[in-house]
Amino acid sequence: MGENMIDIYIMGEHHRVPDSLTILQALEYAGYRLIRGVGCRGGFCGACATVYRIAGDYRLKFALACQTKVEPNMQLAMIPYFPAHQPRYRLSELKGTAQEVLNIYPEMLTCYGCNTCTKSCPQEIDVLGYVSAIIRGDIPLAADISFDCIMCGLCVSRCPAELVKHHAALLCRRIYGKFLAPRSEHLKQRIQEVKTGKFTAAIAELKNMPPEELKKVYANRDIEPEE
């Protein structure tokens, strides 16, 4: 059975592509060689941020090109880089307070609360939720809500207040990791064991294992019970 071909428009140029392709695959099918705008191909790196409309619908939609299938009459453009303000700071010179986040990103206080950012996020993150947490000084909550952010910048591209909230949220996750997250005693002990060579022979054995055997060992590994 032949492939079902559909019309799409890439940066305004008409192409016919199979409807089974992702946007990323369709771009390559149409002859684009992506250097920027592609990374992991698995929905993790945020490099393939894409904006599109379907002809006849006034609304803009947002997607990761590697995770989204083409649709008939899709009009699309990639935004592989969005120039975002990035204040410089040294985590080692911070004390880990919520006020420091607002000192570094004071513009966060100018959020209009319009929620356009949340509607723009291809990860379906409650962006306004973490912006509000930053404003309230709740770093653990901001870190938690923004945990799946892939730094694509789409939420910034449409923000009427021009807030680089994904970078402010990254600072919250960094502060949480360095200053606020509970310390794991058994992790410290395990690192010490790694340093003193307790696992050197076992790691060498794993490295020499045929892939199929390695997969079995991985599938049968001990997993810590959830608390």
Ligand code: SF4
């Ligand atoms: S789009 Fe900008 S102004 Fe609107 S809620 Fe999000 S951060 Fe605030």
Ligand code: SF4
């Ligand atoms: S929060 Fe912003 S930068 Fe992060 S994934 Fe969503 S749209 Fe992209």
Ligand code: FES
């Ligand atoms: S290429 Fe990495 S998220 Fe799409």
